[in-house]
Amino acid sequence: MAGLTTAVVLAEAGASVHVIAEQVPGVTSLAAGAMWGPYLVEPKDKVDQWGQRSLEIFRKLAEDTATGVRLTSGIEASRTAEAPPDWATTLPGFRPCEPTELPAGFSAGYQFTVPLIDMPTYLGYLLRRLDAAGGTVEQRRLASLADAGPATVIVNCTGLGAQELAPDHDLRPIRGQHVVVTNPGLTEFFSEDTGLSPDLLCFYPHGDTVVLGGTAIDGEGDLTPDDKAAADILARCAEVEPRLAEARFLEHRIGARPTRATVRVEAYRQGDGAVVVHNYGHGGAGVTLSWGCAEEVHGLLADK
Numbered sequence: 001m002a003g004l005t006t007a008v009v010l011a012e013a014g015a016s017v018h019v020i021a022e023q024v025p026g027v028t029s030l031a032a033g034a035m036w037g038p039y040l041v042e043p044k045d046k047v048d049q050w051g052q053r054s055l056e057i058f059r060k061l062a063e064d065t066a067t068g069v070r071l072t073s074g075i076e077a078s079r080t081a082e083a084p085p086d087w088a089t090t091l092p093g094f095r096p097c098e099p100t101e102l103p104a105g106f107s108a109g110y111q112f113t114v115p116l117i118d119m120p121t122y123l124g125y126l127l128r129r130l131d132a133a134g135g136t137v138e139q140r141r142l143a144s145l146a147d148a149g150p151a152t153v154i155v156n157c158t159g160l161g162a163q164e165l166a167p168d169h170d171l172r173p174i175r176g177q178h179v180v181v182t183n184p185g186l187t188e189f190f191s192e193d194t195g196l197s198p199d200l201l202c203f204y205p206h207g208d209t210v211v212l213g214g215t216a217i218d219g220e221g222d223l224t225p226d227d228k229a230a231a232d233i234l235a236r237c238a239e240v241e242p243r244l245a246e247a248r249f250l251e252h253r254i255g256a257r258p259t260r261a262t263v264r265v266e267a268y269r270q271g272d273g274a275v276v277v278h279n280y281g282h283g284g285a286g287v288t289l290s291w292g293c294a295e296e297v298h299g300l301l302a303d304k
Contacts (some may be wrong), residue, residue, distance in 0.1 A: 267301065
């Protein structure tokens, strides 16, 4: 997600862009739900800036159904009466829910309209846009940043790969699992504010399918499907929306969110004169921050 978006921004600004990636598109990006919304990520001032810029762009993209982006209404709810997150209060249609609008067991909730992104469709759109801008893609695994070959600029958007390529040992995985099922007629999203719990509850309708979530297992990067976790996800979601109990299972989507204390977007010049820009560590907010961080990378390169 970060890599493709950054590649598009740079290619459309006139740079000669060659993407090298082990997987195109990456499995973690494909596994995202995905709903715009800052998710346990710092630093707050920069995250707010990057997120708002991405929101502006996603709203424009939602005007074209071929992008996979749609503006969708829904509810974020909590089982403890808490104030809504700052970012939600500025969204269109924001209002507190009436108690009768909330599922059993929930004490507070808020309705708003936000971009939902169907990731397989959206990543295909980004690849087509990169190609149209003259960018190229090569699928292979890098042993080091130098392994990318001679370049005046190297942009490191390798997610968890930055553990070795940066190297950055403050980076860790948070395993995320979603379940995709047939859509029994849902048109609105639902998301529970579960705080730091590893057990998430959300469902995002995308036409004929619904993405159900999820998990957030800190320190785990194994991408093997967990059938018990999938069954628990479906049970949690069906408790809120009973129609999901009859939905047909389609697939697992599993990724490892690249997480660190703060998102890393910074540039420096190597001894050989090449400029390296890091853009990784977005955790569960990769979609939310994608365009803002990509434009930050462009700005850093313009200053070099």
